Amino acid sequence: MKTPAIVINFKAYPQVVGEKGLELAKLCDSVAKKNNVEIVVVPQMVDLGLIVKSVDIPVFSQHVDPVEPSGKTGHVTPESVKGVNASGTLINHSEKRMRIADIDSAVKKCREIGLETIVCSNNLDVSKACSLTNPDFVAVEPPELIGGDVSVTAANPEIVKTTVNEIKKINPNVKVLCGAGVKNGNDVKKALELGAEGVLLASGVVKAKNQKDVLEDLIKGI
Amino acid sequence: MKTPAIVINFKAYPQVVGEKGLELAKLCDSVAKKNNVEIVVVPQMVDLGLIVKSVDIPVFSQHVDPVEPSGKTGHVTPESVKGVNASGTLINHSEKRMRIADIDSAVKKCREIGLETIVCSNNLDVSKACSLTNPDFVAVEPPELIGGDVSVTAANPEIVKTTVNEIKKINPNVKVLCGAGVKNGNDVKKALELGAEGVLLASGVVKAKNQKDVLEDLIKGI
Amino acid sequence: MKTPAIVINFKAYPQVVGEKGLELAKLCDSVAKKNNVEIVVVPQMVDLGLIVKSVDIPVFSQHVDPVEPSGKTGHVTPESVKGVNASGTLINHSEKRMRIADIDSAVKKCREIGLETIVCSNNLDVSKACSLTNPDFVAVEPPELIGGDVSVTAANPEIVKTTVNEIKKINPNVKVLCGAGVKNGNDVKKALELGAEGVLLASGVVKAKNQKDVLEDLIKGI
Amino acid sequence: MKTPAIVINFKAYPQVVGEKGLELAKLCDSVAKKNNVEIVVVPQMVDLGLIVKSVDIPVFSQHVDPVEPSGKTGHVTPESVKGVNASGTLINHSEKRMRIADIDSAVKKCREIGLETIVCSNNLDVSKACSLTNPDFVAVEPPELIGGDVSVTAANPEIVKTTVNEIKKINPNVKVLCGAGVKNGNDVKKALELGAEGVLLASGVVKAKNQKDVLEDLIKGI
Numbered sequence: 001m002k003t004p005a006i007v008i009n010f011k012a013y014p015q016v017v018g019e020k021g022l023e024l025a026k027l028c029d030s031v032a033k034k035n036n037v038e039i040v041v042v043p044q045m046v047d048l049g050l051i052v053k054s055v056d057i058p059v060f061s062q063h064v065d066p067v068e069p070s071g072k073t074g075h076v077t078p079e080s081v082k083g084v085n086a087s088g089t090l091i092n093h094s095e096k097r098m099r100i101a102d103i104d105s106a107v108k109k110c111r112e113i114g115l116e117t118i119v120c121s122n123n124l125d126v127s128k129a130c131s132l133t134n135p136d137f138v139a140v141e142p143p144e145l146i147g148g149d150v151s152v153t154a155a156n157p158e159i160v161k162t163t164v165n166e167i168k169k170i171n172p173n174v175k176v177l178c179g180a181g182v183k184n185g186n187d188v189k190k191a192l193e194l195g196a197e198g199v200l201l202a203s204g205v206v207k208a209k210n211q212k213d214v215l216e217d218l219i220k221g222i
Numbered sequence: 223m224k225t226p227a228i229v230i231n232f233k234a235y236p237q238v239v240g241e242k243g244l245e246l247a248k249l250c251d252s253v254a255k256k257n258n259v260e261i262v263v264v265p266q267m268v269d270l271g272l273i274v275k276s277v278d279i280p281v282f283s284q285h286v287d288p289v290e291p292s293g294k295t296g297h298v299t300p301e302s303v304k305g306v307n308a309s310g311t312l313i314n315h316s317e318k319r320m321r322i323a324d325i326d327s328a329v330k331k332c333r334e335i336g337l338e339t340i341v342c343s344n345n346l347d348v349s350k351a352c353s354l355t356n357p358d359f360v361a362v363e364p365p366e367l368i369g370g371d372v373s374v375t376a377a378n379p380e381i382v383k384t385t386v387n388e389i390k391k392i393n394p395n396v397k398v399l400c401g402a403g404v405k406n407g408n409d410v411k412k413a414l415e416l417g418a419e420g421v422l423l424a425s426g427v428v429k430a431k432n433q434k435d436v437l438e439d440l441i442k443g444i
Numbered sequence: 445m446k447t448p449a450i451v452i453n454f455k456a457y458p459q460v461v462g463e464k465g466l467e468l469a470k471l472c473d474s475v476a477k478k479n480n481v482e483i484v485v486v487p488q489m490v491d492l493g494l495i496v497k498s499v500d501i502p503v504f505s506q507h508v509d510p511v512e513p514s515g516k517t518g519h520v521t522p523e524s525v526k527g528v529n530a531s532g533t534l535i536n537h538s539e540k541r542m543r544i545a546d547i548d549s550a551v552k553k554c555r556e557i558g559l560e561t562i563v564c565s566n567n568l569d570v571s572k573a574c575s576l577t578n579p580d581f582v583a584v585e586p587p588e589l590i591g592g593d594v595s596v597t598a599a600n601p602e603i604v605k606t607t608v609n610e611i612k613k614i615n616p617n618v619k620v621l622c623g624a625g626v627k628n629g630n631d632v633k634k635a636l637e638l639g640a641e642g643v644l645l646a647s648g649v650v651k652a653k654n655q656k657d658v659l660e661d662l663i664k665g666i
Numbered sequence: 667m668k669t670p671a672i673v674i675n676f677k678a679y680p681q682v683v684g685e686k687g688l689e690l691a692k693l694c695d696s697v698a699k700k701n702n703v704e705i706v707v708v709p710q711m712v713d714l715g716l717i718v719k720s721v722d723i724p725v726f727s728q729h730v731d732p733v734e735p736s737g738k739t740g741h742v743t744p745e746s747v748k749g750v751n752a753s754g755t756l757i758n759h760s761e762k763r764m765r766i767a768d769i770d771s772a773v774k775k776c777r778e779i780g781l782e783t784i785v786c787s788n789n790l791d792v793s794k795a796c797s798l799t800n801p802d803f804v805a806v807e808p809p810e811l812i813g814g815d816v817s818v819t820a821a822n823p824e825i826v827k828t829t830v831n832e833i834k835k836i837n838p839n840v841k842v843l844c845g846a847g848v849k850n851g852n853d854v855k856k857a858l859e860l861g862a863e864g865v866l867l868a869s870g871v872v873k874a875k876n877q878k879d880v881l882e883d884l885i886k887g888i
Contacts, residue, residue, distance in 0.1 A: 009295060011292070011293045011294060011295045012289070012291055012292060012293070012294040012295070012297050012298075012299045012302060013291060013292065013293065014291040014292075014301065017291060017299075017301050017302055017304075017305035018304075018305030018306065018307075019305075021305070044298075044299075044302045044305075045267045045268060045270075045296065045297075045298050045302070046267060046268070046270040046271050046283065046298060046302050046303055046305075046306050046308075047271045047302070047305075047306065048267075048268040048271075049268050049269045049270075049271060049272035049273075050271035050272045050275065050306070051271075053272065061268065062295045062296040063295065063296030067234070069234055069235060069236035069239060070233070070234060070235065070236075071233045071234070071235065071317060071424065071425065072233060072234040072317055073231060073233050073234070073284045073285065073312065073315040073316075073317040073318050073424075074267065074284040074285030074312070074315055074317065074318035075234050075267075075317070075318070076234075076266075076267050076268060077234045077239075077266075079236065079239050080234060080239055080240075080266045080267070080268050080269070081268055082239075082240075083239035083240030083241075083243070083266075083268075083269075084240065084268050084269065084272070085240075086268075090295065090296070092765075092766065093295040093296055094295075094767075095293060095294055095295040095296065095297070096295050096296035096297070097765040097766075097767055097768070098765060098766070099758075099763040099764060099765055099766070100758065100763075100764070100765070100766040100769060100787070100792055100795055100796065101760075101763055101787070101788050101789075101792055102763070103766060104788075104789070104791055104792050104795070121766070121767070122767050122770075123767075123770070125770055125798055125799055125800070126766055126767055126770050126799070128798045129766055129770070129795035129796065129798040129799060130766065130795065132791055132794045132795040132798070133791055133792070133795060134791070170836055202293065202295075203293065314543075314544065316545075319543040319544075319545055319546070320543060320544070321536075321541040321542060321543055321544070322536065322541075322542070322543070322544040322547060322565070322570055322573055322574065323538075323541055323565070323566050323567075323570055324541070325544060326566075326567070326569055326570050326573070343544070343545070344545050345545075345548070347548055347576055347577055347578070348544055348545055348548050348577070350576045351544055351548070351573035351574065351576040351577060352544065352573065354569055354572045354573040354576070355569055355570070355573060356569070392614055453739060455736070455737045455738060455739050456733070456735055456736060456737070456738040456739070456741050456742075456743045456746060457735060457736065457737065458735035458736075458745065461735060461743075461745050461746055461748075461749035462746075462748075462749030462750065462751075463749075465749070488742075488743075488746045488749075489711050489712060489714075489740065489741075489742050489746070490711060490712070490714040490715050490727065490742060490746050490747055490749075490750050490752075491715045491746070491749075491750065492711075492712040492715075493712050493713045493714075493715060493716035493717075494715035494716045494719065494750070495715075497716065505712065506739045506740040507739065507740030511678070513678055513679060513680035513683060514677070514678060514679065514680075515677045515678070515679065515761060515868065515869065516677060516678040516761055517675060517677045517678070517728045517729065517756065517759040517760075517761040517762050517868075518711065518728040518729030518756070518759055518761065518762035519678050519711075519761070519762070520678075520710075520711050520712060521678045521683075521710075523680065523683050524678060524683055524684075524710045524711070524712050524713070525712055526683075526684075527683035527684030527685075527687070527710075527712075527713075528684065528712050528713065528716070529684075530712075534739065534740070537739040537740055538739075539737060539738055539739040539740065539741070540739050540740035540741070646737065646739075647737065
């Protein structure tokens, strides 16, 4: 994915079940193309293959299991995600935390087969620790902000800036996304000013009464 | 799904990654239609929506998480499975074991929204226990036979017969599938004679050099 | 353990850390001996061996892992629980749910080595299912009542009676404990009248200002 | 714990069930005192309180759960470990892997209440990542060596040296233990020469025909 990027996590919200998820992906695709900005969608697991076929923007998986293609019923291998031509995957989202050895092995396997990785983390120490597994991106997600009404840039702008600076010191190849507290174009703008190379958000778009309006406002921040 | 049925679990085998999974599903569709038998496919999680759109036979999910549609990144809600028009789901496969309270809640949610359920179990006591959660099917999967070369009907035909009889005593609404040790049409035939109303198999088809030959042999058992 | 029994789960409450847990166990021991009633204590994991050595009443573990004695750092084998001369164990507590195949294997292993088992469950169907793994006891714990102020016998006396009756039908060897909503001697009395052979409680004793008073009131119900 | 140290993990081996675990702890205590060396024991969970009371050397827990003292049946809080006067705990052992956010929170809680921490890790990147959570020690445990016959210092001496050097660069407060492939005094000596400040071993002592001989050989390496 190109940066700056706006990454939309569909989670498992009722607003993206069935056709509604496909429609939201197409809306993101249309806004991205029309405005020439990078929007990435992260649909529900069972929709992944279908949505990749229906849009031109990058599509990421919400999770991969750190297992090899084999007799692993119900698991999502990186290879299966690559197999449907998705571009990358979230790893260690706050709602799907992973063991550190598994994060490390998943990131390495994804890199090997050509999937981009966004590792989510909950504070500065964990963000720094995760950056040492060499993902493409680390998304900082202070849990107290996830799904809430507070803007990360208003509430705690320093955490973004500090995370960017500290990670650059120990692993300059890793880019930082602002992973919580982003609601509007102004938040996006501030996140980028603070050194983030994009944002990861969910409810702000998915649960919006008018998803198109929110998307169009968000991209003004780029 | 109608019975007797042959349920093919694709697992996460390398042989079903990407287009190959879609092709296998189409092959099952074609064999089922041509011979007027019930074949059910259980593709990889990320392929589910895509494959439902491409075939007319029932498509099942390999797993559902017992959670409501909500902020549950990386989880597979029953509603998301229903949302892509899949017909049902495996629950508690030996490679994706679940807590008993979660099996119970997943089975109830699936019934409520119109998904059929196949609960997998590993021995007689657990099969009986699982039948009390009221799934449509219980699939007996003695773990020592999964993926192996031994035929359940040759090695231990009594477990199928006993499971059928004991389950009918405590919950006559539940049907039994023979969930391991099925390799060919003769195994299918014996499983049905022993009281099973279908079979659940994976590697015997997925890893076959000639998948079509195996499928055509299997259906002779019906 | 003899029935009727009052089983006190210490959980991991701050009120039982260190010497306080030992003191509560000794208090239970003293009340049980003085009144000739069966009180069973279930202390914190790391206190288990120490408390067994300090009291004469039965001591149960809060959990066992379904693994063999082996290289399993951090796991609690049934053999390690038996090794400190504990009498039995809780299995599948609502705060430590287990997979059904693991409940089955843990119950069987415990029986084999002489540990009694209390399998906890959250509703009628799950209670019946768990009874088929042949534990000594099933404790019904409707999750809405755990730790709350409502008495199960007041709020929903039928669930105890129905659970007792239904379990007796499918596995008459299994005894039922009332596992939530028990606060005082009157609740104990009602639970026994409804067919339970004991009660399992935690906060009502552990968090009480005067633990001795609560214990002495509880045993009046026997 | 003082360094250099020899840390003996009892795991859940049959050789430490019941009195045998206590005897091994006392043997370690006796060898440590007699030779004035630092030996630390890590007994089974249910033996922890009992063994702390019986020896003067430091006793560690095999695991802690990152939860607060509360209604958490079957969980091991750091406070419960501190409550029995243990000195510290292993965290993230290869047989009890943890999520990175949980490692971080467990390490912080332990530091706050005065428990030392040894975080186990499986390779260089994960060791470096774990060091950023600020534990007292990181123990490098290449999984291919755990429980095996190969000496880490013979097979791959560089991993110890490199881990020490790299960790010192990013977090000089963290000490490194050699966590696998240590069998005898010579291995201990080499590990210390390579920069480790101690060793963590299990089967080499626990499963030895003559545990005393092995202990007395090991301490020669210091």
